[in-house]
Amino acid sequence: MNTIRDTIRQQLEDNLLYGKGDLTDDASLLEAGLIDSTGVLELVAFLESRFGIKVEDTDIVPANFDSVAGLVAYVQSRLRDAPARAAMADHAD
Incomplete structure (x- = not known):
């Protein structure tokens, strides 16, 4: 079972790193030049x-x-906040 972290890392590795390089969890994607506004x-x-x-x-x-x-x-x-937002939306009608 993939965790949220694993899923996000896989997406970044596939689409930003293209399977190359090593990315720590705290590394700045902007400072490393890995992501721009389109990204x-x-x-x-x-x-x-x-x-x-x-x-x-x-x-x-x-x-x-x-x-x-x-x-x-x-x-x-x-x-975590999704159930509370859904309940508020249901009562807004």
Whole structure:
């Protein structure tokens, strides 16, 4: 069973590193030149599709998207908050 970390690392390795190099969980994707604004948008689409979360524009900040560790923490927080957001949406009607 793949963990969130494993899934994110695999995506980054396949689409940014192309199977080359070593990426630590805390390494800055921006400083390493591995991701640009287009890459961030592709990563957002992947996270939304793979994990069934909605990435808000205000959440696209370096703290959430600049490292594997940041991405994992962000996805975990969105998955944790999903039931509460769904319940609020049900009561909004």
